Amino acid sequence: MWMLQWLPNWIFYAVLIAGVFGLVVSYLIRFLSFIPFLYIYKTPIQIGSMIAIAIGTFMSGAIYDNDAWEARVKEMQEKVAAAEVQSKEENVKIVEKVVTKTQVIKTRGQDIVKYVDREVVKYDTKFAPGGECEIPKEFIKAINDAAEPPK
């Protein structure tokens, strides 16, 4: 509430107290005979007091409501901050998992390539073009077509 940001809360409580005080005084005004001119202001004092009570009551409620909302906002800010920390922690866990799995995949690939260089390479001459079991061009085409990215 912007009005509560401009003015301190005690002003509205003071307005409420002043209103109650003014209303009480307006009813006791007949007993204040030592101030004779005061009686003619009875009605304006009552109207002013009523307005002051209305404003004071409304703003007291507004202050209470504002305080409740500020507490809620503070609670939410703390939760959001905690969630951001938790989010970063989860990201670290995910990255660690990705790095570990990727390393396993790379190591396994390197091991298999070593195996190929050691064992499969023995059959290269057998499957060479013009050799005993030549690899058909259709086989290579099928592999390359499968490796083609979708367009």
Added chain:
Amino acid sequence: MNMIKLFVLAIFIILAFLATGCSTTVPVTMKFPESPGIVVMTPCPQLEKVQDDAKLSDITKTITVNYGTYYECAVKNDAWIEWYQKQKIIFEGVK
């Protein structure tokens, strides 16, 4: 004339009351969660192809490399799925 002034004053007071509830700022905003980082942000590479005159061992190596590429990409994909599920739980926990 006095009644008009009183009426205007009453309207002004009522509007002042109503305006006290106005607020122009959003007190709490939650930022979009950050990505896990460059490790999962890099796009998947294209698969390697086999030369027409490739030897059996070259073909086997290319297939092996392509399998590895697939699994590396699958790990990233799984990471994004996990990231979404975790962030959803965290986001829904903020109430």
